[in-house]
Amino acid sequence: MVVDNEIKGRLALVTGASGGTHNNLRIGAACSRDLHAYGTRLALTYSTNKDSLDNLVAELLKQSKDLKISTHQCDVAKEADLQRLFDEVKHEHGQHPDILVANAGYGKRVSNILDIALEEWDYTINVNLRSSFILTKLAVPHMLEQHWGRIVYITSIAAGGTSINGCHYSASKAGVQGMSKNLANKMSKDGITFNDVAPAMITGTGMIPSEENLKGTPGDVKNIPVGRSGHTTECANVVTMLCRTGYMTGQSILLSGGLK
Template identity: 70%
Template sequence: MSATKVDNEITGRLALITGASGGIGAACARDLALHGVRLALTYSTNQSAVQTLQEELQSRFAGLETSTHQCDIAQEGDLKRLFEEVKAKHGHHPDILFANAGYGKRIPHILDLTLAEWDYTLTCNLRSAFILTQLALPHMLAQTWGRIIYNSSIAAGGTSINGCHYSASKAGIQGLSKNLAAKMGRSGVTFNDIAPAMITGTGMIPSEEDLMGTPGDPRGIPVGRSGRPEECANVVTMVCRTGYMTGQSLLISGGLK
């Protein structure tokens, strides 16, 4: 039996990054741009931030093809429109999908959770990942090459400064990723998730001050500090460039379990 062709080249590929207006999404855009990846970047409400990022990238990388798109990940219609816009702008659907955008209102105790909050969290984090995957796969399967990366969390294993709603949504993402990796291993498309923990410089955790006195207090992290969005971006790029890796959940936690 002949070996499957190895193709880990990402230069010239098109990446769709949801939630690219700041934090991990913006850091991933910068790192992929370094490797010559074309970019479709989404935002929900912060249009100015993603436009500033686009201007920065176009200034740093002459000729880099980028686009920005407004999208509410809780709305199926918005996600479908997003893919139509990406194809109209770039000529095809993405080769790389980083399903990064998510939602997590910090409500630690189950008795303080409303059903509406539970449903909205699962809609934003898990349902949107499912829809994005369905939309992205036909193009990837047709060319027998694709990379799908989900932004999960250490919370998927139960460790969290947030509540059970958030943990359940992130555990669902990991299950989705591992199932697809096992079933579609020979398709040329890989499925992995990154599982960050205590990453500051993000909308959820702006600074280490926001972690003091919580289970994510930097004083209790083995490396003694919080993580940075750029460190998550390093891992996302590595996954894009490593077709032999699929079905993995990559914990970026400074040693937290």
């Protein structure tokens, strides 16, 4: 069997890449930068922050004008938007993505179950879990056809129950991890790998600007074995690694500096 782990020239779809105030947006921008550095073409989505994504694209094009980058407005909570996204990607690039980084997410910090409205539960599950299912279902046919694909989900340490957020957020991320492991078991022989990266205490984002914001919480750096918070670029490094190896699948990588 020929081993093909080359991602140069491949097309990567990164959702939530605008680099806005939410943790995942900054992580999405970092993933876009790292994949671009390895020679991938990019299809990047934003929900409302178009200016921020345009700035990212301008930055990347200064580094290489030879790699095509397309941008797409998409509310991942809406199935019609996700279908339109794939239609637009096919129109722009002549194909569907070889790599899917399902990064766009939502997490309003409500800790007590008694304070979590049913509407909040439904919306969180919709954005974090249902959209990941729809994106995967749209991405898989092209990957099956060419017998090559990489799907990476951005989850959270919260999937294991450890979270300053509530059970709705933990449940949504745990659902993504379960889906990823199930699909890896069923489809990896078809040349498609499924993995997730579960970050924790990532600073340099709108949600956690600096380590000062972690003081007095379970994520205080004094509780993190490596003695510091994580960086969005470190999330991107792991995502790219997962894209560059076909021998790792069905794994959930906890990126937390040793925090459990």
